[in-house]
Amino acid sequence: MNTPSERGVEQRLADHAYRIRRLALRMGEVQGQGYVGQALGYADVLAVAYCHALRFKPDDVEWAGRDRFLLSHGHYAIAFYAALIEAGIIPEDELDTYGSDDSRLPMSGMASYTPGMEISGGSLGHGLAIAVGMALGLRLKANPAFVYNSMSDGELDEGSTWEAAMGAAHHGLGNLICLVDINNQQADGPSSKVMGFEPLADKWGSFGWHVQRADGNDLPAVLAAFDTARALPAEKPRVILFDTLMGKGVPFLERREKNHFIRVDPDEWQQAIDILDQNQGAAR
């Protein structure tokens, strides 16, 4: 049973996750599009990452001691910007520029555009291999920071992901944590139909990683997985496989025909935000 302080942490994180979802929907409304299905599904993971697990300084994104968070799946930028706003790194009013010319918030994440964006993702399957280099570099500098690589389940198809998985285990990178969003949705359909990847925990385990699988929309489970990954003493890389539901928190989007790029009609953005607000009010 949770202690009052644990319940306090979970409530705080639930508030952050609610606001990340809300911010992502507002950005989606600006352009009338965006990967909001993924943003809603991954908001709980991002809330725990940016409002609990990561060490960083909002006003000094280059701080040498920061934990590095690599957004390998660059198309999750809309979710990530929402997390950066929630983390105090980007001002909230900037979300009105999302996806516009000369904005710091392009539709696919790029390092040179956005404060706090460590890499240019988007060419999928790059993040984990970059993370291996950064983790080696941090270890060589005796810098205790963690490298988090955040990736989609579609990136499991890329051979480079498994080159990096082998490399990370070979070099005993205990400062590397990989987060995989398993929403079972790729451009051409369900991941299990496009390129089956199960049994996934066994795969990572056999590659020499410490593996956890958790419901990525169960905040206490997400929280526990992050804490376990960080506290593990073994000099081996660790992965958390998060099963998530696209559209989470907005029932009509949860039920919508499943697509990589979820359809949202013009009048539905405000409806979705209203539903989030109502549920948040009821939960408090």
Add this chain to the structure above:
Amino acid sequence: MSTTTATKPRLTTSAMIASIAAEGQRVTAAPFGKALVALAEARPEIVGLTADLSKYTDLHLFAQAYPERFFQMGMAEQLLMAAAGGMAKEGFMPFATTYAVFGTRRAYDFIHQVIAEENLNVKLCCALPGLTTGYGPSHQAAEDLALMRAIPNMTVVDPCDALDIEQAVPQIAAHDGPVYMRLLRGNVPLLLDEYDYKFELGKAKLLRDGKDALLISSGILTMRALEVATALAADQVDVAVLHVPTIKPLDTATILAEASRSGRLVVVAENHTAIGGLGEAVATALLTSGIAPRFRQIALPDAYMDAGALPTLHDRYGISTEAIGKTLKGWLR
């Protein structure tokens, strides 16, 4: 009575790493590895990474000298390039080595998106450039310069000999940004010490002057060009040789100045396919400047080349000293 045994003639070798040095030619062993070891003493940020080819890129010398700064990435070139980028992001200066085919072809997107897009300080040093192995297309990097030239932010270097490599290593390290350097490894010919020459990143250098033809060349084809010029001098043909070890950025000022001197045939000779290498770079520079001399290209064909002994292949594809001399004489006739 003496008996003689009919012996079969010894066949020429198509060995992968046959030296490009001619018999009796002066050589320096492992100039890249030695230069890197020397430089790394004063530059603690230098690290070495390879994809299972340290011995074949002379990086093993660095690994022996600085084992804690050497990282074996396995036979995984995508990881090699991305991890080198990651280390550069953490303030290190990675020298990443493999064969040119695997580096440029297999890991292209990782060089393009991870390293060059962020202008990261990674030095790619790739062996077996152009046609320097008889192993066939799997190992012949005929198009590496074209691929690397096409990437924004990338500096591209094609050294001729051991002296070029020795002097290029500290200079590519001093340059802030990604560099692709074609690597000659093992026993590397040494010849440029006979000329009043120093490698300068971004500069073309006239190694010898001549009034009949201007040979513009890079890499080992500069060695060939100098041999051709010497051979043709005996026939009263006067050939100038302009060495262009930096392919990008191109020293257009020097090239235009030399090419606009009246009357000379201008020939670009390169150990690379005719598509997208030094020849096309020079042609573009000339035409866009309104300079149109008689222009010819000596380059590898737009074809999958044969396996075989290097001398055989260099003859077959027109980049041996004899073949270049014959071609050039035909054009000058």
